[in-house]
Structure formats: structure tokens, C-alpha cells
Amino acid sequence: MTIVVRNLVKRYVTFERRGFLRRVRRVVEALRGVSFEVRKGEVFGLLGPNGAGKTTTVKIITTLLLPDDGRAWVEGYDVVEEPRRVREVVGAMLSVERGFFWKLTGRENLLYFGMLRGLSGRELRKRVDELLELVGLKQMGAADKLFEEYSLGMRARLALARALLHDPSVLVLDEPTLGLDPASARDVRKLLRDLAREGKTILLTTHNMFEAEIVCDRVAIIDRGRIVAVGTVPELKRKVVGKTSITIVSTPLGNAKSLVERSLSSLTLGLSIEQSDNDARIRFVVDPENEERALSTAIELLAKLGARVRSVRVEEPTLEDVFILLTKRGEGT
Amino acid sequence: MSIVRAGLFSTISWLKNNRAAMLALIVWPYLMAFTILFLGNVFGNPTIFASRMGVSNPTLYVLTGGSVAVACLAIVDSVATSILFHRWLGTLPYILLAPYNTMAVLLLEPLPTALVTSTIPLLAVIPVAVAVEGLCGFAKVLLALALVYLAMLPLVGFSLIIAAVSLATKQEHHVFGFVTPFLLMVSGVFYPIDILPEILQLVSFLAPPRYVVEAMRILSMFREPSIVPLARCILALAALSLLYNFASIPGVAAMERLIKRSGAI
Numbered sequence: 273m274t275i276v277v278r279n280l281v282k283r284y285v286t287f288e289r290r291g292f293l294r295r296v297r298r299v300v301e302a303l304r305g306v307s308f309e310v311r312k313g314e315v316f317g318l319l320g321p322n323g324a325g326k327t328t329t330v331k332i333i334t335t336l337l338l339p340d341d342g343r344a345w346v347e348g349y350d351v352v353e354e355p356r357r358v359r360e361v362v363g364a365m366l367s368v369e370r371g372f373f374w375k376l377t378g379r380e381n382l383l384y385f386g387m388l389r390g391l392s393g394r395e396l397r398k399r400v401d402e403l404l405e406l407v408g409l410k411q412m413g414a415a416d417k418l419f420e421e422y423s424l425g426m427r428a429r430l431a432l433a434r435a436l437l438h439d440p441s442v443l444v445l446d447e448p449t450l451g452l453d454p455a456s457a458r459d460v461r462k463l464l465r466d467l468a469r470e471g472k473t474i475l476l477t478t479h480n481m482f483e484a485e486i487v488c489d490r491v492a493i494i495d496r497g498r499i500v501a502v503g504t505v506p507e508l509k510r511k512v513v514g515k516t517s518i519t520i521v522s523t524p525l526g527n528a529k530s531l532v533e534r535s536l537s538s539l540t541l542g543l544s545i546e547q548s549d550n551d552a553r554i555r556f557v558v559d560p561e562n563e564e565r566a567l568s569t570a571i572e573l574l575a576k577l578g579a580r581v582r583s584v585r586v587e588e589p590t591l592e593d594v595f596i597l598l599t600k601r602g603e604g605t
Numbered sequence: 606m607s608i609v610r611a612g613l614f615s616t617i618s619w620l621k622n623n624r625a626a627m628l629a630l631i632v633w634p635y636l637m638a639f640t641i642l643f644l645g646n647v648f649g650n651p652t653i654f655a656s657r658m659g660v661s662n663p664t665l666y667v668l669t670g671g672s673v674a675v676a677c678l679a680i681v682d683s684v685a686t687s688i689l690f691h692r693w694l695g696t697l698p699y700i701l702l703a704p705y706n707t708m709a710v711l712l713l714e715p716l717p718t719a720l721v722t723s724t725i726p727l728l729a730v731i732p733v734a735v736a737v738e739g740l741c742g743f744a745k746v747l748l749a750l751a752l753v754y755l756a757m758l759p760l761v762g763f764s765l766i767i768a769a770v771s772l773a774t775k776q777e778h779h780v781f782g783f784v785t786p787f788l789l790m791v792s793g794v795f796y797p798i799d800i801l802p803e804i805l806q807l808v809s810f811l812a813p814p815r816y817v818v819e820a821m822r823i824l825s826m827f828r829e830p831s832i833v834p835l836a837r838c839i840l841a842l843a844a845l846s847l848l849y850n851f852a853s854i855p856g857v858a859a860m861e862r863l864i865k866r867s868g869a870i
Contacts, residue, residue, distance in 0.1 A: 284868060331868065336698050338865045359704040370695025373615060380618045387611035388703040388714075418622060434699065 274347055274442055274473040275310035275333060281341035282328050282497075302328040304497040305342065310475050310490075315468045317488035318477040321599060325497040326477035327366075330446045333475065334364045346442055363435035365445045368428040368452065374420040378409055378430050381419055382437065389438045403433040407463065425456030432463060443467065445476040449483060461487050481592040491591075495599040505591055512589035512597060515541065516563050519587075520554045520570055522579040535573055539566040542596035551582060557593045608703065608710055613717035620721070630679075630722060631729040634672035641667050641795055657797055660822055665737050667795075669749050670821050672730050674794045676723035676753045677760060677814040678785055683722055684764035686781065687715035688772065688860070707861050708854075712765065719761070723753050745824050752817045755842050759813040762849030769856035772863060794818045813849075816841045 282303040287295040303325045310316040318326050331337035333344055335355035343350060349357040372381045382400040386392075391399060404410040407429035414426050422430065428448065435443055448464070449457040464487055468474055478484055484491050485505050492502040501508055525532055529545055532554065536543055540556035547553075558566045567584070574581055589597075620627045642664060645654055651663050660666040688711060691697035703710050727750045734742030771780035791798070791805055792814035798806055809815045820838040823831055 328868070331698075334698075334702065336701060336865065337868050338862075356704050356706075359702050362702075364698070364702055366698050367695055371699055372696065373619065373694065375623045376615065376618050377622070380614075380622075384611050384615045384618070385699060387607050387614055388700065388710075390607045390704070392607065392610070 273309045274312045275308075275316075275345070275475055277306060277308050277329070277333070277342075277344045279342035280306040280329065280332055280339050280344060282325075282332065282337070282339050301497055303332075303339070303342075306494065306497065306499055307342075308492045308499055308502055310473060312473055313468065313471050314489040315464060315474040315476065315487055317484040317491040318475065318494055319479065319481070319484050319491050319595065320477070320494035321479055324494045324599075326479075326494060327446055329494070330364075330366070330444055330475070330477055333358075334362055334366075334444050335359055336366075360438070361440055362442045362444055363438065363440035365431045365435045365443070365448055367446070368424060368431055368448065368450055371431060371434075372419045372427070375418060377416045377418055378422065378426070378433075379404060379415045381430065382433055385434050386437050391438065399437065399439075400433075403436055406436070407433045408459065409433070423456075425452055425459070428452055428456060428460055429463075432460065436467075441471075441473060443472050443474045443476075445474065447477055447479070449478070449480065457483070481590065481595060485591050493595060493598050500598045501594070508594045509589070509591060512557060512593050514560065515557050515589050515593070515597075516560055517555065517557055517587050517589040517593045518563070518567055518570075519583075519585045520574070521582045521584075522552050522554070522574050523582070524549070525552045525574075525577065525579055528577045528579075531577070532570075532573060536566065536570055539569060542593065542598070544596045552579065555592070555596060557589055557597050608705060608713040609717055612714045613721075616718045616721045627725070630725040634668060634675055634726045634730055635733075637671040637675065638664075638668040641671065658822065662737065665734060665742060665745075666822065668730050668733055669727075669746060670794045670818055672726040673749050673753060673817050673821050674789055674792050674814060675726045677756055677792070677817060678788060679722040679726070680719040680753075680757055680760040681764045681767065681785065681788065682781075683719035684715045684761050685767040685771070685784070687711070687718070688768050701864075708857050711857055711861070712761070716761070719757060720754075723757070724750065727753060748824055749817075749821055752820050752838075755839065756813045756817045759842055759845035759849045762846065762851075762853040763813065765853035765860075766849065766856045769853075769860040772860050788812055788814055791815060792818045810841075811845070813842060813845050816845075 284300045346358045347361045386396045404415045543556040655663045734746045791809035791812045816838040
């Protein structure tokens with residue numbers, strides 16, 4: 273096993289302001305005993321909604337955060353006891369948008385981080401050149417442009433190049449395609465698959481089901497600081513075999529969202545409601561015997577609330593439905 | 606060594622790509638000196654100022670003394686705000702991911718910036734120093750530069766303590782907004798320390814810029830620099846170096862723990 277995580281617990285202390293002087297101490301449990309293992313050479317996805325504990329897990333594995341309890345090892349090195357060893361074998365990408373000097377070019381940024389990694393001279397310049405080519409920045413003519421002039425897609429490529437500078441055996445990537453346009457996201461995913469084929473072990477967090485399905489060999493679903501399921505995508509999909517997924521798109525529900533949630537939750541196995549300025553997307557997983565009842569209840573309720581139904585889709589469940597089923601919610605999907 | 610090299614590379618690249626910043630560093634001591642001299646001439650008397658401060662050439666003193674003060678503040682700014690600067694940029698996690706002792710990274714990475722940003726303002730005053738006092742002026746600037754480098758020793762420790770306090774209190778802006786003008790005030794660069802309230806006079810003994818400015822005044826006052834008072838300043842800087850650097854070790858260790866426990870990255 274390349275990465276082993278055992279019962280990680282992490283609590284954050286926050287202070288809520290109540291009035292001018294009073295502050296109330298609040299303890300937020302970000303991780304409540306997270307355990308999983310990542311095998312050598314596989315792409316492992318940590319899938320979860322916002323605030324599930326994905327980034328906290330990644331920060332602990334990369335030695336940037338100390339756990340309150342539990343342990344984790346990367347290539348056999350303990351992340352708390354041997355942080356320097358862990359940093360030698362891990363390449364990290366923690367944010368796509370930030371993390372570089374704005375007034376330095378892409379190449380200069382990589383040279384700087386390479387020097388910080390102990391690389392120097394011709395070896396470093398050659399490595400930077402190779403990586404700029406690998407991630408496509410050289411071909412785009414962006415290697416010697418200032419970072420502040422980079423598009424989000426270029427920044428993601430540069431971040432990936434930085435993670436690879438010291439040729440690490442393990443890559444830890446936190447939402448590597450977040451905010452990217454479809455073409456850039458596709459390129460980054462292709463790069464990840466290529467790197468996995470070269471033997472790199474990749475742990476990536478995402479809340480993008482499509483990404484998890486096409487990039488990851490195995491997926492762990494994390495929710496409210498706990499791992500709720502681990503397996504390959506087909507294995508996870510088996511949890512919803514024989515069930516039906518229904519998606520209703522309607523005009524926005526406004527404040528009635530919670531009423532719809534309450535009314536449908538007893539009829540469904542998992543329910544997710546997403547709202548934008550233009551529409552509401554209600555997605556739920558049901559047993560076949562409840563399909564008709566749940567659908568008619570939903571449509572009647574929407575009609576009663578004055579929401580106009582734009583489309584109804586009944587289909588075989590996907591990974592998104594597994595996610596909805598296991599987390600009982602579907603934010604960020 | 607690779608950490609220092611990386612810091613130097615980023616500083617030089619930044620100045621190369623950002624010429625306005627380079628120009629600001631060069632012009633800064635002149636602007637400061639011009640303002641002080643202009644106000645001094647309008648509202649006061651340069652002769653009285655020279656005798657009160659104990660300097661032979663008030664123009665050169667204000668220019669070099671001002672750039673020494675600017676250089677000292679640049680050191681504090683580079684080291685103390687380095688962690689915050691990297692946090693704002695989002696580069697802090699990647700700096701901490703360097704496979705070295707975290708404390709060494711936090712200490713060594715900003716040193717080249719401190720060195721470069723403190724050297725440029727002093728080098729910038731060389732033409733005026735040479736024009737006013739010839740080779741002697743040039744030698745004085747070089748001595749001032751050496752003094753600033755010496756002041757770097759206590760200022761680095763001092764800045765790390767400030768960084769730890771600002772991170773622990775989460776009041777970065779307020780801490781720096783207070784520390785920088787305070788250091789300038791107790792440095793005694795633009796007026797004698799004797800006119801400050803007694804408590805501030807006592808506090809000024811703990812401010813490294815005071816001794817650099819004092820040494821500058823000694824150099825400016827005598828054609829032949831007096832060794833004993835100069836040696837006293839150097840000894841004071843050495844003592845403050847020991848004090849601040851020893852005190853900063855637990856401070857930085859606590860800061861590292863704080864960052865890694867609280868997730869402040």
C-alpha cells in the first residue's frame with residue numbers, strides 16, 4: 273500500500289461572535305475516524321460534498337496539518353513522525369488558482385520551487401523545460417509569460433508541473449479541475465491518466481462524479497468527516513442496482529426547498545435539490561415500487577407551490593445517485 | 606543553501622519583472638530626505654538641527670540616516686511579513702512542503718529579500734554621498750551598509766517574534782501598523798532620543814535601528830570616526846542579536862505548531 277490512513281480525527285476550534293465582546297467557542301469535527309488505503313499505481317478518488325473533510329485529509333497526508341488522533345503513512349513514512357521523508361515522496365497540488373508568484377513567469381515560478389526542493393543548475397533547468405512541455409505550457413507559448421497573465425487552465429497546468437518537479441512517486445491533488453473550462457479539465461484528466469500509466473500513485477479529491485468515474489480506479493465517498501463507502505465505480509454502482517433515478521427540473525423553488533425536501537424524503541432513498549437563479553434540479557433515488565408514488569407526489573407538490581416543471585427524466589442510477597444515496601444529499605455535484 | 610538560493614532567485618526575478626518596485630526602492634530614501642529637509646528648512650533651522658543631532662552635515666546625515674532606517678524597516682518587513690505574504694499568495698503550503706526543517710525554511714527563505722531590499726536604498730545614496738563628501742562619503746555609505754548587515758542579525762530574530770505574535774493574535778495589520786512606525790520613532794533618526802518620554806527612551810534600548818542610527822551619527826559627526834562609541838553600538842547590536850534570536854526559537858516553533866494544528870495555511 274502506498275498510502276495508509278487509519279482513524280484520522282481532526283477538530284477545528286472556531287469562535288463565533290455574539291454581540292460586541294462575547295465570543296462563543298465552537299468545536300467543528302472535520303474528520304471523525306477516516307480510514308482508507310491507496311494501492312501503488314492507482315488513481316484513488318476522495319469524493320465528497322463541500323465541507324466533508326476532503327481537504328483536511330489531504331493536508332494531513334501532505335504533512336501540512338497535524339491530526340488530533342489517528343495515523344497516516346505515505347510509502348511507509350509516518351506523516352507526523354517523518355514529515356521530511358513524506359515531503360520527499362509526495363507532490364502536491366492544493367489549489368488551482370493560487371500558490372504562485374504573480375510577478376514571476378511560469379518558468380521562473382517552477383525554477384523557484386525546484387530550488388526549494390534542492391534541485392539546481394542544468395538539471396533543474398532541464399526538468400523545468402520537460403515539465404513545461406509535458407503540461408503543454410511550452411506549446412501554448414505561455415512558459416515565459418507572467419503568472420498574472422495566465423488563464424485558470426494554464427494555472428492548473430503549472431500547478432501540476434510543480435507537483436511533478438522532484439519526480440515524486442505519489443501525487444496528492446485537491447480538486448485539480450475545480451473551476452476549469454471543460455477543455456482544460458479534459459486535458460488535466462488526460463494528464464492524470466497518463467501519469468498513472470507511468471506508475472504514479474494519485475490521490476485526488478473531487479466532487480465531480482463524472483471525473484471520479486472516468487479518472488479513478490477506486491473511489492472513497494466521504495461525508496461529514498466519515499468514509500461511507502470505498503470501492504471501484506462498478507462496485508459502488510452495485511449499491512443502486514434495481515433502483516430508479518428520477519430528475520425533475522423546474523422553475524426555482526425559493527424558500528419552499530425545505531418543504532419539498534421534507535415531503536419527499538420519506539418516499540425516497542436519497543434526495544438532492546440544487547437551485548440556481550434560473551431553475552431547481554430535484555434528483556432522487558427510489559425503489560421501483562415507490563417510483564410512481566414519489567413522482568406523482570413531487571409533481572403535485574411543485575404544482576401546488578406554483579413551480580413549473582420543465583423536464584422529468586427517469587433513468588438507471590449513476591455514481592451521482594450512489595453519492596446521493598450514501599450521503600443523503602448532493603451538494604456540489 | 607538551496608532555500609537561500611531560491612529566495613534570492615525569486616527576489617531578483619521579482620525586481621527584474623517589476624521595475625516600478627526597483628525604482629521605488631531607489632527613490633524612497635531621496636523622497637524621505639527631501640520631505641524632512643524641506644520641512645526642516647521651512648519650520649526650523651538646519652544649523653540648530655545639526656547641533657542638536659550632533660552631526661556635521663545634516664543633508665548627508667538625513668539622506669544616509671533615512672536610508673539606514675528604511676533598510677532596517679525593509680528587513681523587518683521582509684522577514685516578519687514573509688509568512689503572511691506567502692499565505693496571501695497561497696504559496697505558504699508549497700514552501701512548507703520543502704523537504705527541510707520547517708523552522709529553517711521560515712527563517713532562511715526571506716533572508717535574501719531582506720538583504721536585497723535593504724541594500725538597494727543604501728546603494729542609491731552613493732552618488733549624493735560622493736558628490737558631497739567625495740571618497741569619505743562613499744566610505745561612510747559602505748560603513749552604513751555594513752552596520753545594516755550587522756543590524757540584520759538582531760532584526761531577523763526580532764521580526765520572527767513579531768511574525769509569531771501577529772499569527773497567534775490573528776491581528777497582522779494591526780501588529781505591523783504599530784511596529785513599523787514605532788521602530789522608526791524610537792530609532793532617533795530624525796530627532797534626538799532624549800526628547801522622547803522616559804519610557805520610550807528605555808524601550809528604544811531594545812530597538813536595533815537605534816544603534817545603527819547612532820553609529821551613523823558618529824560616522825557623520827567626526828571626520829575621523831570615534832572607535833569607542835562605535836564599538837559600543839556594535840556590542841549592543843551583538844547583545845540584541847543573542848537576545849532576539851534565542852527568544853525567536855520557541856516563538857517560531859510555537860508558530861509552526863499553531864499553523865499545523867489550526868490549519869492556518
